[in-house]
Amino acid sequence: MDSPDNSPQIGSVDVERDALNKGGAQLAQLIEDLGFKLDTESASGAPTDGWRVLRRHAGRATLLGTPISSEGDSWRLATVQLDTGAGIVRVHPETARLRPSRADRRRPLELRWPALMETGSDLEDFAIDIVNVGSTRWLPNDDTFYVIGIFTKPGVTSFDYGVVSSGSSKAVPLDPQEYARVPIHIDPKTWADLEPGNYDLHTVLIGLNLHGTVPLRVSVSAEIIARHVARAPRPRRTVAERRRSVESQIDQLRSLISAGASLAPLAQAVSSSATEEDALVRIRDLLVCDEQTAQTIYGSSLRELRPGNAATLQQQIDELARHLDKT
DSSP: OOOGGGSOEETTEEOOHHHHTSOOBOHHHHHHHHTOEEOTTTTTTSOOSOBEEEEEETTEEEEEEEEOSTTSOEEEEEEEEGGGSSOEEEEEEEEEEEEOOHHHHHTTEEEEOOHHHHHOSSOOSOEEEEEEOSSSOBOOSSOBOEEEEEEEOTTOOOOOOOOOOOTTOBOOOBOTTOEEEEEEEOOHHHHHHOOSEEEEEEEEEETTTEEOSSOEEEEEOHHHHHHHHHHSOOOOOOHHHHHHHHHHHHHHHHHHHHHHHTHHHHHHHHHTOSSHHHHHHHHHHHHTOOHHHHHHHHTSOHHHHSGGGHHHHHHHHHHHHHHHHHO
Protein backbone atom coordinates (compact mmCIF):
# COMPACT_ATOMS: atom_id res chain seq x y z
CA MET A 1 0.00 0.00 0.00
CA ASP A 2 1.29 3.46 -0.89
CA SER A 3 2.08 6.00 1.81
CA PRO A 4 -0.38 8.93 2.01
CA ASP A 5 2.17 11.11 0.21
CA ASN A 6 2.35 8.70 -2.73
CA SER A 7 -1.32 7.74 -2.86
CA PRO A 8 -3.51 9.07 -5.67
CA GLN A 9 -6.35 11.29 -4.56
CA ILE A 10 -9.97 11.61 -5.50
CA GLY A 11 -10.83 15.15 -4.62
CA SER A 12 -8.80 15.72 -1.46
CA VAL A 13 -9.03 12.12 -0.22
CA ASP A 14 -6.18 9.59 -0.42
CA VAL A 15 -7.23 6.33 -2.08
CA GLU A 16 -5.64 2.93 -2.61
CA ARG A 17 -4.02 2.82 -6.04
CA ASP A 18 -4.83 -0.85 -6.70
CA ALA A 19 -8.52 -0.28 -6.01
CA LEU A 20 -8.86 2.15 -8.91
CA ASN A 21 -8.43 -0.59 -11.51
CA LYS A 22 -10.36 -3.34 -9.77
CA GLY A 23 -13.74 -4.46 -10.99
CA GLY A 24 -16.73 -2.97 -9.27
CA ALA A 25 -19.91 -4.37 -7.77
CA GLN A 26 -23.50 -3.36 -7.22
CA LEU A 27 -23.65 -0.77 -4.45
CA ALA A 28 -26.33 -2.61 -2.49
CA GLN A 29 -24.47 -5.93 -2.71
CA LEU A 30 -21.12 -4.41 -1.73
CA ILE A 31 -22.63 -2.72 1.31
CA GLU A 32 -24.33 -5.94 2.35
CA ASP A 33 -21.07 -7.90 1.97
CA LEU A 34 -19.28 -5.33 4.13
CA GLY A 35 -21.94 -5.51 6.83
CA PHE A 36 -23.02 -1.89 6.51
CA LYS A 37 -26.34 -0.15 5.91
CA LEU A 38 -27.14 2.26 3.09
CA ASP A 39 -28.62 5.70 3.58
CA THR A 40 -31.09 5.24 0.73
CA GLU A 41 -32.01 8.92 0.55
CA SER A 42 -28.42 9.93 -0.19
CA ALA A 43 -28.16 7.19 -2.85
CA SER A 44 -31.15 8.44 -4.83
CA GLY A 45 -30.03 9.02 -8.43
CA ALA A 46 -26.51 7.68 -7.79
CA PRO A 47 -24.92 5.02 -10.02
CA THR A 48 -25.76 1.51 -8.87
CA ASP A 49 -22.82 -0.39 -10.36
CA GLY A 50 -19.02 -0.24 -10.38
CA TRP A 51 -18.58 0.39 -6.65
CA ARG A 52 -15.46 -0.72 -4.80
CA VAL A 53 -13.57 0.01 -1.56
CA LEU A 54 -11.14 2.89 -2.14
CA ARG A 55 -9.77 3.37 1.36
CA ARG A 56 -9.63 1.45 4.62
CA HIS A 57 -8.93 2.59 8.16
CA ALA A 58 -7.93 0.14 10.88
CA GLY A 59 -8.81 -2.70 8.51
CA ARG A 60 -12.34 -1.50 7.81
CA ALA A 61 -13.67 0.14 4.67
CA THR A 62 -14.21 3.88 5.10
CA LEU A 63 -14.57 5.12 1.51
CA LEU A 64 -16.38 3.60 -1.46
CA GLY A 65 -16.41 4.89 -5.02
CA THR A 66 -17.42 4.27 -8.61
CA PRO A 67 -16.07 5.86 -11.81
CA ILE A 68 -18.63 7.82 -13.81
CA SER A 69 -16.48 8.53 -16.88
CA SER A 70 -14.94 6.11 -19.36
CA GLU A 71 -11.50 7.64 -18.69
CA GLY A 72 -11.87 6.98 -14.96
CA ASP A 73 -11.06 10.57 -14.04
CA SER A 74 -14.43 11.41 -12.43
CA TRP A 75 -15.91 9.51 -9.51
CA ARG A 76 -18.89 9.37 -7.17
CA LEU A 77 -17.93 8.66 -3.58
CA ALA A 78 -19.66 7.25 -0.53
CA THR A 79 -18.45 7.60 3.03
CA VAL A 80 -18.83 4.92 5.68
CA GLN A 81 -19.64 6.39 9.08
CA LEU A 82 -18.34 3.85 11.57
CA ASP A 83 -19.51 5.70 14.68
CA THR A 84 -23.12 4.65 14.10
CA GLY A 85 -22.93 1.04 15.22
CA ALA A 86 -23.26 -1.12 12.12
CA GLY A 87 -21.93 1.68 9.91
CA ILE A 88 -24.03 3.89 7.66
CA VAL A 89 -22.99 4.50 4.04
CA ARG A 90 -23.86 7.95 2.69
CA VAL A 91 -23.35 8.75 -0.99
CA HIS A 92 -21.87 12.17 -1.75
CA PRO A 93 -24.06 14.26 -4.06
CA GLU A 94 -21.15 15.80 -6.00
CA THR A 95 -18.58 14.24 -8.30
CA ALA A 96 -14.84 14.34 -7.59
CA ARG A 97 -11.84 14.25 -9.90
CA LEU A 98 -9.04 11.69 -9.76
CA ARG A 99 -5.69 13.40 -9.15
CA PRO A 100 -2.08 12.18 -9.05
CA SER A 101 -0.45 11.83 -5.65
CA ARG A 102 0.89 14.83 -3.76
CA ALA A 103 4.43 13.66 -4.46
CA ASP A 104 3.77 13.56 -8.21
CA ARG A 105 1.99 16.93 -8.31
CA ARG A 106 4.67 18.78 -6.36
CA ARG A 107 7.66 17.15 -8.07
CA PRO A 108 9.09 20.21 -9.92
CA LEU A 109 8.30 22.69 -7.14
CA GLU A 110 10.64 24.05 -4.49
CA LEU A 111 10.21 26.47 -1.60
CA ARG A 112 12.90 29.14 -1.71
CA TRP A 113 13.54 32.12 0.58
CA PRO A 114 13.54 35.51 -1.16
CA ALA A 115 16.68 37.59 -0.64
CA LEU A 116 14.71 40.15 1.36
CA MET A 117 13.85 37.46 3.90
CA GLU A 118 17.46 36.33 4.28
CA THR A 119 18.88 39.83 4.63
CA GLY A 120 16.02 41.61 6.38
CA SER A 121 16.08 42.58 10.04
CA ASP A 122 13.25 42.79 12.55
CA LEU A 123 10.92 41.03 10.13
CA GLU A 124 7.45 40.38 11.45
CA ASP A 125 5.63 39.25 8.28
CA PHE A 126 7.15 36.48 6.21
CA ALA A 127 6.93 35.42 2.57
CA ILE A 128 8.43 32.65 0.46
CA ASP A 129 8.78 31.83 -3.23
CA ILE A 130 7.27 28.70 -4.78
CA VAL A 131 9.65 28.02 -7.67
CA ASN A 132 9.27 25.71 -10.67
CA VAL A 133 12.74 24.15 -10.89
CA GLY A 134 11.67 21.73 -13.64
CA SER A 135 12.11 22.02 -17.41
CA THR A 136 8.41 22.16 -18.35
CA ARG A 137 5.42 24.24 -17.35
CA TRP A 138 3.84 23.25 -14.04
CA LEU A 139 0.05 23.26 -14.03
CA PRO A 140 -2.07 23.16 -10.86
CA ASN A 141 -4.50 20.32 -10.39
CA ASP A 142 -7.07 21.90 -8.08
CA ASP A 143 -4.13 22.84 -5.85
CA THR A 144 -3.60 25.84 -3.60
CA PHE A 145 -0.55 27.93 -2.74
CA TYR A 146 -1.04 28.13 1.02
CA VAL A 147 2.17 27.97 3.05
CA ILE A 148 2.32 27.68 6.83
CA GLY A 149 5.26 28.51 9.08
CA ILE A 150 6.42 26.69 12.20
CA PHE A 151 8.97 28.05 14.68
CA THR A 152 11.50 25.73 16.32
CA LYS A 153 14.56 26.28 18.44
CA PRO A 154 17.67 26.80 16.28
CA GLY A 155 18.92 23.52 14.87
CA VAL A 156 15.74 21.55 15.59
CA THR A 157 14.56 19.86 12.38
CA SER A 158 11.55 17.84 13.53
CA PHE A 159 8.22 19.50 14.20
CA ASP A 160 4.50 18.81 14.21
CA TYR A 161 1.66 20.84 12.83
CA GLY A 162 -2.08 20.44 12.89
CA VAL A 163 -4.52 20.31 10.04
CA VAL A 164 -4.69 23.80 8.61
CA SER A 165 -7.22 25.21 6.17
CA SER A 166 -5.64 25.91 2.81
CA GLY A 167 -7.85 28.96 2.42
CA SER A 168 -8.62 30.29 -1.04
CA SER A 169 -5.05 30.85 -2.29
CA LYS A 170 -5.45 29.11 -5.64
CA ALA A 171 -2.27 27.90 -7.29
CA VAL A 172 -1.18 29.40 -10.62
CA PRO A 173 0.72 27.87 -13.58
CA LEU A 174 4.48 28.34 -13.48
CA ASP A 175 6.89 28.17 -16.40
CA PRO A 176 10.43 26.85 -15.76
CA GLN A 177 12.23 29.06 -13.19
CA GLU A 178 9.12 31.16 -12.63
CA TYR A 179 7.97 31.63 -9.05
CA ALA A 180 4.98 32.77 -7.05
CA ARG A 181 5.71 34.79 -3.91
CA VAL A 182 3.19 33.99 -1.21
CA PRO A 183 2.72 34.97 2.44
CA ILE A 184 3.57 32.51 5.19
CA HIS A 185 0.67 31.87 7.54
CA ILE A 186 1.61 31.36 11.18
CA ASP A 187 -0.98 30.12 13.64
CA PRO A 188 -2.02 33.20 15.67
CA LYS A 189 -1.90 31.10 18.85
CA THR A 190 1.83 30.56 18.29
CA TRP A 191 2.69 34.16 19.08
CA ALA A 192 1.07 34.10 22.51
CA ASP A 193 3.38 31.26 23.61
CA LEU A 194 6.53 32.60 21.96
CA GLU A 195 9.39 34.09 23.98
CA PRO A 196 11.78 36.70 22.52
CA GLY A 197 14.84 35.09 20.97
CA ASN A 198 16.23 33.32 17.92
CA TYR A 199 14.26 30.66 16.07
CA ASP A 200 14.30 28.60 12.88
CA LEU A 201 11.23 29.20 10.72
CA HIS A 202 10.21 26.06 8.81
CA THR A 203 7.70 26.08 5.96
CA VAL A 204 5.19 23.61 4.52
CA LEU A 205 3.09 24.05 1.39
CA ILE A 206 -0.18 22.59 2.61
CA GLY A 207 -2.10 20.38 0.20
CA LEU A 208 1.02 19.32 -1.68
CA ASN A 209 2.90 18.56 1.56
CA LEU A 210 6.00 20.29 0.21
CA HIS A 211 8.51 21.09 2.96
CA GLY A 212 11.09 23.82 2.68
CA THR A 213 14.60 22.37 2.63
CA VAL A 214 16.28 25.19 4.56
CA PRO A 215 14.72 26.99 7.54
CA LEU A 216 15.09 30.73 7.99
CA ARG A 217 16.94 31.87 11.12
CA VAL A 218 14.95 34.76 12.58
CA SER A 219 15.21 36.96 15.63
CA VAL A 220 11.86 37.56 17.29
CA SER A 221 11.66 40.56 19.58
CA ALA A 222 9.21 41.38 22.34
CA GLU A 223 7.79 44.21 20.23
CA ILE A 224 7.08 41.90 17.28
CA ILE A 225 5.41 39.35 19.55
CA ALA A 226 3.29 42.07 21.16
CA ARG A 227 2.11 43.36 17.78
CA HIS A 228 1.11 39.89 16.58
CA VAL A 229 -0.63 39.05 19.82
CA ALA A 230 -2.51 42.36 19.66
CA ARG A 231 -3.89 41.71 16.19
CA ALA A 232 -4.66 38.02 16.65
CA PRO A 233 -8.33 37.07 17.05
CA ARG A 234 -9.05 35.97 20.56
CA PRO A 235 -12.01 35.13 22.79
CA ARG A 236 -13.47 37.87 24.92
CA ARG A 237 -11.62 38.35 28.17
CA THR A 238 -12.76 39.70 31.49
CA VAL A 239 -11.97 43.29 32.44
CA ALA A 240 -9.41 42.06 34.97
CA GLU A 241 -7.68 39.91 32.34
CA ARG A 242 -7.53 42.81 29.91
CA ARG A 243 -6.04 45.09 32.56
CA ARG A 244 -3.38 42.54 33.50
CA SER A 245 -2.45 42.09 29.84
CA VAL A 246 -2.07 45.83 29.24
CA GLU A 247 -0.13 46.29 32.48
CA SER A 248 2.23 43.49 31.43
CA GLN A 249 2.87 45.18 28.07
CA ILE A 250 3.56 48.49 29.83
CA ASP A 251 6.03 46.78 32.18
CA GLN A 252 7.84 45.19 29.23
CA LEU A 253 8.16 48.51 27.42
CA ARG A 254 9.42 50.25 30.57
CA SER A 255 12.04 47.54 30.96
CA LEU A 256 13.28 48.28 27.44
CA ILE A 257 13.63 51.98 28.27
CA SER A 258 15.57 51.13 31.44
CA ALA A 259 17.81 48.76 29.53
CA GLY A 260 18.45 51.38 26.86
CA ALA A 261 19.56 53.88 29.49
CA SER A 262 22.21 51.36 30.57
CA LEU A 263 23.05 50.09 27.10
CA ALA A 264 26.84 50.29 27.38
CA PRO A 265 27.18 48.38 30.68
CA LEU A 266 24.43 46.02 29.52
CA ALA A 267 26.36 45.18 26.34
CA GLN A 268 29.51 44.67 28.39
CA ALA A 269 27.72 42.34 30.79
CA VAL A 270 26.29 40.21 27.99
CA SER A 271 29.50 40.10 25.92
CA SER A 272 31.52 38.92 28.91
CA SER A 273 29.06 36.12 29.75
CA ALA A 274 30.19 32.57 29.11
CA THR A 275 26.68 31.14 28.80
CA GLU A 276 23.13 32.30 28.15
CA GLU A 277 22.23 31.58 31.77
CA ASP A 278 25.16 33.70 32.92
CA ALA A 279 24.02 36.55 30.66
CA LEU A 280 20.54 36.49 32.18
CA VAL A 281 21.96 36.56 35.70
CA ARG A 282 24.14 39.57 34.82
CA ILE A 283 21.16 41.40 33.30
CA ARG A 284 19.08 40.77 36.43
CA ASP A 285 21.88 42.01 38.67
CA LEU A 286 22.61 45.09 36.55
CA LEU A 287 19.01 46.25 36.11
CA VAL A 288 17.60 44.78 39.33
CA CYS A 289 14.80 43.00 37.49
CA ASP A 290 13.09 39.62 37.54
CA GLU A 291 13.74 36.60 35.31
CA GLN A 292 10.95 37.36 32.83
CA THR A 293 12.10 40.96 32.35
CA ALA A 294 15.68 39.78 31.84
CA GLN A 295 14.47 37.33 29.18
CA THR A 296 12.59 40.13 27.42
CA ILE A 297 15.63 42.40 27.39
CA TYR A 298 17.98 39.60 26.32
CA GLY A 299 15.75 38.77 23.36
CA SER A 300 15.36 42.38 22.25
CA SER A 301 17.20 43.94 19.32
CA LEU A 302 19.68 46.80 19.56
CA ARG A 303 17.22 48.82 17.52
CA GLU A 304 14.70 48.55 20.35
CA LEU A 305 17.22 49.22 23.10
CA ARG A 306 19.03 52.23 21.65
CA PRO A 307 18.45 55.30 23.86
CA GLY A 308 17.02 57.26 20.92
CA ASN A 309 14.13 54.81 20.77
CA ALA A 310 12.99 55.68 24.29
CA ALA A 311 10.62 58.41 23.07
CA THR A 312 8.87 55.96 20.75
CA LEU A 313 8.57 53.39 23.51
CA GLN A 314 7.18 56.04 25.86
CA GLN A 315 4.53 56.95 23.28
CA GLN A 316 3.49 53.31 23.19
CA ILE A 317 3.32 53.28 27.00
CA ASP A 318 1.17 56.43 27.02
CA GLU A 319 -1.18 54.90 24.46
CA LEU A 320 -1.49 51.71 26.50
CA ALA A 321 -2.07 53.76 29.65
CA ARG A 322 -4.94 55.60 27.96
CA HIS A 323 -6.36 52.24 26.94
CA LEU A 324 -5.96 51.06 30.54
CA ASP A 325 -7.97 54.03 31.81
CA LYS A 326 -10.88 52.97 29.59
CA THR A 327 -11.04 49.39 30.91
